Amino acid sequence: MRLIVLSLIILFNSLIQVSEAQLKVGFYSQLCPNAESVVADVVRDATKSNPQFPAILLRLHFHDCFVEGCDGSILIDNGSTSERGAFGHQGVNGYDVIENAKANLERLCPGVVSCADIVAMAARDAVALSHGPFYQVETGRKDGMVSDINLADRMPDVKDSIHLLKQKFIEKGLNDKDLVILSAAHTIGTTACFFMEDRLYNFDQRGSSDPSINPRFLPELSSSCPKNGDINARLPMDHGSGDKFDIQILQNIRTGFAVLQSDAQLMNDPTTRGIVDSYFGVLAPLTRPFEADFVTSMVKMGRIGVRTGSNGTIRRVCKSFN
């Protein structure tokens, strides 16, 4: 009898631990009821001073999740060996916005809200501020305790083949549809000409441009990023609609108006091309809207390799280990 009671207690305890150790919508609703609105306010204020912040913050979440899971590892600033300095994270930013939100939250509810969750919440707010879909964001992530520059060497790269892009997403539990849908995050934001050089002037090391660029678009791209010009000059990634979160990016990709080479690659594979095409054409009105699919894939990305429960910490400052 005592044995049965004991095993029931153990079973019960482990059930509680399992349920605690999962992401859920509204994880902070009791622990820090204003957590989500504090983050939303900081993101909105930052965007008033710099309209690029939504794009910057959306990208930050992707780069956080793809290395060591969505654990805030990219935020750590621990000298030259930090993950943040990796080549694959070039141009990633938004750290100060996250740190601001963290400082406000530490005043309100010290030691409660993880930096990894702040990044996920900020990305959600970024999409909404860009007139994209508003969605319920899962929270309950803990912060990681590792930051190593060498761990970022499997970041998807703008010059990766479609085969390699698919492979790198599969390694993170994301399928071809997620690859297409999440690449469409390039519906907002800009790229530096740095990432365009080879596509425009040395595609496949052949000294010419990527033949998949629509000839009507090539002159415009080349004049935005002239040969041997300023590699830090920036151009919108969604031609004609760079400020607004919408499906135009997928239409651009289909018609040779993709700016990034990796986006153009989506048309180079029958599966990913079919997914892009599925949002257009006669059957499109019957398929699930792009916005709904985007939310599904974002929530999925936000689950990559997360630490929950006692597996991880809550940092006091996002850029340093406690």
Ligand code: HEM
């Ligand atoms: C499929 C693999 C991907 C590749 C190769 C890629 C590559 C890039 C590159 C080269 C830039 C320009 C960076 C700069 O010049 O600052 C960029 C920007 C951006 N990426 Fe991606 N990306 C990928 C997937 C994603 C995903 C999954 C998301 C989010 C869900 C995302 C969101 C963004 C955003 C919002 C920007 C604009 C940043 C800004 O305006 O500062 N990307 N990406």
Ligand SMILES: *[C@@H]1O[C@H](CO)[C@@H](O)[C@H](O)[C@H]1NC(C)=O
């Ligand atoms: C911080 O960096 C130093 C040297 O660059 C390294 O020895 C140390 O392990 C790093 N700390 C963590 C927690 O990664």
Ligand SMILES: *[C@@H]1O[C@H](CO)[C@@H](O)[C@H](O)[C@H]1NC(C)=O
């Ligand atoms: C902690 O989380 C990481 C990432 O999900 C996982 O790989 C690891 O096995 C977890 N550790 C424990 C003790 O549960």
